[in-house]
Amino acid sequence: MDVLNIQDEFSNKTLKLSEESFLELKEFVYQQSGILLSDRQKVLLETRLSGRLKTLGLENFSDYVKNLKSPEFYHKEKAFLFEAITISESSFFRDANQIRVLQEIVLPELFENAIQQQASQVRILSAGCAAGEEPYTLAMVIKEKFSSYTSRIPVHIIGVDINSTNLEKARKGVYHEYSMKNIPQEYLQKYWTRDGYHRVLNDEIREMVEFKQLNLLHLNKDSSMSRFDLILCCNVLLYLERQAKVQVVQNLYDALNLPGYLFIGQSESLHGITQAFKLYLFQRAIAYKKE
Amino acid sequence: MNLPRSIAQKLDSIDTIATLPNIATEILEIMRKETSSMREIARVIEQDPSITAKILKVANSPLWGYSGRVENIQRALVLMGLKQVSNIVIAISLYSTFAKLKPNPFFDRKKFWLHSVGTAQIARKLSKQLKVNFYGEEFVAGLLHDLGKMLLDQFWGEEFKKLIEQARAESNRILVKERQEFGCTHAEIGAYLLQKWNFPKPIVNVVHFHHTPSRANADQELIGLISLSEMLCELWGVGFDEDIKSTSLSNNWSWKLFKSRFPEQLRNFDVERFLFEMEKEMENAQLFIELVKD
Ligand SMILES: C[S@@+](CC[C@H](N)C(=O)[O-])C[C@H]1O[C@@H](n2cnc3c(N)ncnc32)[C@H](O)[C@@H]1O
Numbered sequence: 001m002d003v004l005n006i007q008d009e010f011s012n013k014t015l016k017l018s019e020e021s022f023l024e025l026k027e028f029v030y031q032q033s034g035i036l037l038s039d040r041q042k043v044l045l046e047t048r049l050s051g052r053l054k055t056l057g058l059e060n061f062s063d064y065v066k067n068l069k070s071p072e073f074y075h076k077e078k079a080f081l082f083e084a085i086t087i088s089e090s091s092f093f094r095d096a097n098q099i100r101v102l103q104e105i106v107l108p109e110l111f112e113n114a115i116q117q118q119a120s121q122v123r124i125l126s127a128g129c130a131a132g133e134e135p136y137t138l139a140m141v142i143k144e145k146f147s148s149y150t151s152r153i154p155v156h157i158i159g160v161d162i163n164s165t166n167l168e169k170a171r172k173g174v175y176h177e178y179s180m181k182n183i184p185q186e187y188l189q190k191y192w193t194r195d196g197y198h199r200v201l202n203d204e205i206r207e208m209v210e211f212k213q214l215n216l217l218h219l220n221k222d223s224s225m226s227r228f229d230l231i232l233c234c235n236v237l238l239y240l241e242r243q244a245k246v247q248v249v250q251n252l253y254d255a256l257n258l259p260g261y262l263f264i265g266q267s268e269s270l271h272g273i274t275q276a277f278k279l280y281l282f283q284r285a286i287a288y289k290k291e
Numbered sequence: 292m293n294l295p296r297s298i299a300q301k302l303d304s305i306d307t308i309a310t311l312p313n314i315a316t317e318i319l320e321i322m323r324k325e326t327s328s329m330r331e332i333a334r335v336i337e338q339d340p341s342i343t344a345k346i347l348k349v350a351n352s353p354l355w356g357y358s359g360r361v362e363n364i365q366r367a368l369v370l371m372g373l374k375q376v377s378n379i380v381i382a383i384s385l386y387s388t389f390a391k392l393k394p395n396p397f398f399d400r401k402k403f404w405l406h407s408v409g410t411a412q413i414a415r416k417l418s419k420q421l422k423v424n425f426y427g428e429e430f431v432a433g434l435l436h437d438l439g440k441m442l443l444d445q446f447w448g449e450e451f452k453k454l455i456e457q458a459r460a461e462s463n464r465i466l467v468k469e470r471q472e473f474g475c476t477h478a479e480i481g482a483y484l485l486q487k488w489n490f491p492k493p494i495v496n497v498v499h500f501h502h503t504p505s506r507a508n509a510d511q512e513l514i515g516l517i518s519l520s521e522m523l524c525e526l527w528g529v530g531f532d533e534d535i536k537s538t539s540l541s542n543n544w545s546w547k548l549f550k551s552r553f554p555e556q557l558r559n560f561d562v563e564r565f566l567f568e569m570e571k572e573m574e575n576a577q578l579f580i581e582l583v584k585d
Contacts, residue, residue, distance in 0.1 A: 030564070036564055038570065280539050289539070
C-alpha cells in the first residue's frame with residue numbers, strides 16, 4: 001500500500017469534485033431540473049456521492065458527470081442524485097422564507113381578496129404533498145395566525161400526491177422527530193402530542209387537510225382540482241422531464257383562480273418553462289402569479 | 292438641486308465633507324477633460340500608495356478576476372480601461388473617507404456598507420449580463436446611492452433616528468417621512484453633496500432619482516440599473532430600511548425600461564438564476580469591504 005492510499009483511508013475515501021466537474025454538474029442539473037446548486041453544496045455532494053460512485057464502479061466525478069448525460073443513466077440515477085442534494089425528503093416548515101412571505105403578505109392578501117369578492121372559500125393546493133408535511137404546515141400557520149379570517153371565510157386545503165403510501169402516512173398524522181425539527185415550539189405544544197419516538201398531530205389540524213391520490217400530469221382531468229387561490233408545488237417539478245414539466249405547470253396555471261399564486265421550491269426555477277405567470281419577488285422568495 | 296436652505300447651509304458648513312479626498316478630485320478633473328491620458332491618471336493614483344495598493348488588491352481579487360496579472364497601475368489601466376479604473380479609485384477613496392466618520396449607535400454601519408457595496412456589485416453583474424457597458428459608473432453609483440442616509444445620520448442624528456422609529460411605528464415609508472421632516476429626502480441630500488463635489492452628472496442623477504426613476508429625464512438606463520439593483524439587494528441581499536417587501540418585475544419601471552431598450556438581452560434573461568446567484572455577489576461585496584479597509 002503506498003502513501004497515497006493511506007491518505008485516502010484517512011480522508012474516509014471521499015472523492016474530490018473538481019471545480020470544473022462541479023460547474024459542469026451544476027449546469028447539467030439546472031438544465032435538467034431547474035434546480036441551481038450553490039457552491040456550498042460542493043462538499044456536501046462529495047461526501048454524499050462518493051459512496052455512490054464506488055457502488056457504480058466509477059473512479060472520479062468527471063466520469064460520473066459524463067455518464068449523467070446519457071438519458072438512460074440519468075433516469076436511473078436521478079433519485080440518488082436528488083437525495084444527495086437533499087430535496088427528496090419533506091419536512092415541516094421546510095422553507096422559512098417562503099413561510100414568512102406566505103404569512104406576512106400572500107395569505108393576508110388572499111383572505112382579504114376572497115372576503116371582498118364574497119368568495120365561498122379560500123382554496124389551497126399542496127401539489128406533491130409527500131406525507132403531508134407541507135399542507136399541515138400551512139394548516140398550522142392558518143390556525144395559529146389567521147383565525148380572525150377563518151371565522152369569516154372557510155379554508156379548504158387539499159394535498160395531492162402520486163404515491164399512495166405517502167398519503168396513507170399523511171392521513172395518519174404520525175411523524176418521526178427528524179422531519180419536525182423546524183416546527184416552532186409554540187406549534188409543537190399546541191398541536192402535537194408525543195407517543196414514544198413519534199409525535200401525533202392533533203385532529204383539529206388533521207381535519208383541515210383533505211388528501212387525494214393524483215398524478216399532477218392529469219390534474220386537468222379532475223374538475224374538483226380547480227379554482228385554487230394558492231398552489232404550492234415544491235420540489236416536485238425537478239423530477240419531471242421537460243415536456244411533462246411544461247404540462248404540469250400548465251395544469252397548475254389552469255387550476256388557479258384569477259388572481260392566484262404558485263410557489264415552487266427554494267432554488268427551483270421555471271425559467272424557460274412558462275411565460276404565463278407574472279414573476280413576483282419577495283424577500284428571498286419567488287412567486288408566480290396568475291393575474 | 293433644491294434643498295431647504297437650512298439643510299443646504301448645514302451641509303456647506305461642515306469641514307469633513309467640504310472637500311473630496313484630493314485623489315478623487317484630481318481624477319474627476321482629468322476625466323472631465325476631452326482627452327485624458329493614461330500617464331496622467333497613473334501618476335495621480337501612484338502618488339497615493341495606500342489607494343494604489345488597494346486598487347491592485349481589488350483588481351487581482353476574484354471581484355475583478357485579474358488574479359495575479361495586475362502588478363502595477365499601468366497594467367490595471369491597460370487591462371481594465373481608464374474609466375473603469377478611475378471609477379474604482381473614486382469609489383475606494385470615498386469609501387475610506389466615509390468609513391472614518393463615526394456613526395450613531397442606532398445606525399448599523401456594517402449593514403449600510405453591505406447594502407451599498409452589494410448594490411454596486413449587483414449593478415455590475417447586471418450590466419455585464421445585459422451587455423451594457425457603463426464603464427464602472429455603475430459601481431460608483433451603486434456605492435453612493437444612499438450617501439444621503441449617512442449624511443442624515445451624521446449631521447441630523449437625533450432627528451433621523453426619531454424619524455425612522457416613527458416610520459416603523461406608523462408603517463409609513465421612510466422616504467415620505469423624510470420629506471415631511473426635512474423637506475427633502477436622502478436622495479436629494481446625497482445628490483446635492485455630489486454635485487457640489489463636481490461629480491459627473493450621471494452619478495448625481497442616479498443618487499437623486501434612484502427612488503423616483505420615472506422622473507429623470509437623462510441617464511435613465513444607469514438610474515434604472517441602480518434602482519433595480521438596489522431593489523434586488525433589498526429583497527435578496529442586505530436591506531437597509533427601504534421597506535421594500537415585494538415587487539412584480541413586470542410592473543417595475545426600470546425593468547420595463549430595460550425591456551424596451553434591450554429586448555434581445557431581456558428575453559433570455561434568467562431572473563431566477565440571477566437571484567439564486569446573488570448570494571455570491573453579497574460575498575463579493577463583503578470581500579470588497581475587506582480589501583479596501585485600512
Ligand atoms: C421531494 S417530495 C416534495 C414534498 C414537499 N412538496 C416538499 O417540498 O417538502 C416530492 C413529492 O412529489 C410527488 N410526485 C412526484 N411526481 C408526481 C406527480 N407526477 N404527481 C403527483 N405527485 C408527484 C412524490 O411522490 C413526492 O412525494
